[in-house]
Amino acid sequence: MTFSGSLAGLPSFMAYMGSAIAFFIVFQIIYTLITPHHEFKLIRQGNLAAAIALGGTLIGFALPVSNVIAHATSLMDFAIWATVALVVQLLSFIVTSLTMKTLSARIERDEVAAGIYMAAVSVSVGMLNAACMTPAY
Structure with missing residues (x-):
């Protein structure tokens, strides 16, 4: 190969x-706009719970997007499925925060357990999201 x-x-x-x-x-x-807490401000202040929650959320989004890249037939196909991944991940935060009403306040108080829980939900949903986006041949 040349x-x-x-x-x-x-x-x-x-x-x-x-x-x-x-x-x-x-x-x-979008994610940082829909959360009641201010992730970057909290992270700058050393809030570990906010860093864990945001980090897990970003990984949770990157998982299906990377899978979409591997299986997309075109950039348009990629864009459509990346948008689906985006919506699913945002919905996972909304549902989680409705289920655990104090989630945002707990993250603001730097309760690491809340940050880990949000991260775990995000990564788990991202894994399921990615698996569902794998074409069945």
Whole structure:
């Protein structure tokens, strides 16, 4: 294989990576807007619960998005399924916070257990989300 042959996939890599980063940023913005607590302020103050919760949520979103990249047939296909992943992950926060009404306040108080719980829910939903997005051949 030639050097130029090795780089033949570079345009696709750049397109998918750029799109994935854009979705990641959009997800993070929307997520931090819908949560009652202010993640970045809390994290800057050293709040471990907020860092754990946000970190788990970002991993939970990245899991299905990475699976979509691996199986997408086009950038449009990727965008559609990445949007589905985004909505599912946001809904997981909404449902979790409705189930545990004090979740946000507990994260604000730096209760690590609440942060771990939110992270675990997010990663779990992300894993299920990713598995459901794998095409059945």
